Amino acid sequence: MPVGIVVQKYGGTSVADPERIRAVAERIVAAKEAGNDVVVVVSAMGATTDELVDLAHQVCARPAPREMDMLLTAGERISIALLCMALIDRGQEAVSLTGSQAGIITDTTHGKARIVDVRPFRIHEEVVAGRVVVVAGFQGVSTDKDITTLGRGGSDTSAVAVAAAVGAEVCEIYTDVDGVYTADPRLVPDARKLAEVTYEEMLELAGSGARVLQVRSVEFARNHGVTVHVRSSFNSGPGTRVVEEDKAMENAIISGLAHDTSEAKITVHGVPDRPGIAARIFQELADNAVNVDMIVQNTSSDGRTDVSFTLPTDDLVTGKAVIEAVCAEIGAAGFDVEDDIAKISLVGAGMKTNPGVAAAMFTVLADNGVNIEMISTSTIRISCVIKAADLEIALRAVHARFGLDGSDAEVVFG
């Protein structure tokens, strides 16, 4: 077998202190000694990014986005240098590259830039010279030659983009969990680690609150056909592979259950039921950068209707101000806010061909006394908004009903 390039990405927890950095260096050396060329992407150490954000807010209330990017990119600069020192000390030639040196070109949107190109000339040069290349995640250089960041979790995207550009065999994402689980093991004791998920399932899980991979990195991997392998940086377990549907070994109907407690719900009452009114509400929210997730509009009877939507709790202050103004303009009756909600999402590629899944999910929730406040679905996902207090019972009941603990591989619906 010819030598292949393996891209390994280590998150902030994996490089949180000098001891862990040395442990990561050992793992990299092992991969190199196994005959692979290794390109590594790292995040900033532990809480560094949070500390830098805090420092910026001590200087002023609204730091300029371009300067915030200049500031935050110091974080990965520190971790790439320290990791290379550990590798070189261990006898492995290594070289650190900033996002800019690694050829990661982005658009000019500071704070959440998108990668537009990766020009891996220098990476290739260094790999050919036998060195391990350690690339700063989360950062790039814009088409205007300014330093940019990709937004929180952006290091996953950096790793996948580098893997695609260098034609890596696999992009290994090392993290502080063992892989992708059928549900959060802290809430569902029977949760089982998955050996594989498809890109689509992973996208839905990540978009529904599973924190193991960042949504954009999964999109990027799917679009460029990069095999992603989620593994623990603290043990040598097999982890979870994220692959194309037709390459998946097992084809479970349901893959997993994600949940999200970071959202709140706003219901606008007595909205005049005329064309353009809903557009008005959500355009105002979008203009104020409020990220709306689910939207439900009840059937109208008397020319007026209720519109409910969920939004991140972080956006709640802005969201309430926007809705207060809009209510007056459109002549709505008023609005109320619920912030003690949770969303549970059942995800599985097999759902497409099994129409009974939704009904089975609603039934098991009802049987356990859990009231459903909102429902939204995609072809491979069903999400329900419930009371936060019902979260644990709901997760456990749905997890058991669909045999996610592995006890019952063949689940019959309908």
Add this chain to the structure above:
Amino acid sequence: MPVGIVVQKYGGTSVADPERIRAVAERIVAAKEAGNDVVVVVSAMGATTDELVDLAHQVCARPAPREMDMLLTAGERISIALLCMALIDRGQEAVSLTGSQAGIITDTTHGKARIVDVRPFRIHEEVVAGRVVVVAGFQGVSTDKDITTLGRGGSDTSAVAVAAAVGAEVCEIYTDVDGVYTADPRLVPDARKLAEVTYEEMLELAGSGARVLQVRSVEFARNHGVTVHVRSSFNSGPGTRVVEEDKAMENAIISGLAHDTSEAKITVHGVPDRPGIAARIFQELADNAVNVDMIVQNTSSDGRTDVSFTLPTDDLVTGKAVIEAVCAEIGAAGFDVEDDIAKISLVGAGMKTNPGVAAAMFTVLADNGVNIEMISTSTIRISCVIKAADLEIALRAVHARFGLDGSDAEVVFG
């Protein structure tokens, strides 16, 4: 008067915390509002560089120099970003540039690179657009496209180099002292701030232990004719101007007294008095990167001689090991080490035409019971190595003898 460019450099103490960063921003805005274009060079905040060095040593004992530079340059990245945030928050458009973005090109010597060129295209662009440009000091990009640092105190050199490249009217070095003094005011209560010193005097003072400016920055200023102005970042006092000799307003015979307690002395006994032996000793030391300062060789009587030299205390461990080996090879009798020494240096451009200065200095030291262990001179400097315990009495006596307190402008020698 046409608008001129002023370069201002702020050291680590001046930007040590968010409050001081805001104060520096105020000072910059004042300079800009006075009608100048302002280019700022900053060091890393307070103890940042030391903390990063410490972190590196927690990872391994001998960090690779290239990676050390990658690590340390995170420090100024943080300070330039925070200072720009403060300026923008204050309503002043500003843009931070790394050494690389500012066009500071160096050789490839990691840890103590030399600036080979400054290509200020981007600085000019931003200045023309009305922005304050904040450049990261201490760092550059090498001709091999790697990140380099200029060594401790290198931010002064960055500032002078940028000032020369943009044709600045003046390079203001803001620091935590009021200017250049006739002696260290903590040891000599009568010490007086100088309004002006010449490049040559400043070079000798800096080279003899005065910490206010870094030697290389003064050399650079002299070679490129940059007027340097040392000022306090905590008050608006007039500071000290460093100028060419023929531009100096006052021409005191003696300008100041510097001291250095960071050196130790090694004496090699019974060295065979043959050609090439001294060369052998000092070549070995140079090959091991030991920085030798003063060298004294006693007259030989019996075919053997004693050789003494001073070296930084930091190099003492290496220096002793080298000398131990060399002693055996050349058949010397042995060596001893003294680390409780101090060096005092009297500096003044007028010394050239006043041959009595040296004798007057030795006399006042003898009169005060201070024994001189070694002597070295240049055309405008006389340095004496004495016991560290005698430092304060020696400084005060010499300071008074040469009228440096201003009480006696006309001092007669000989």
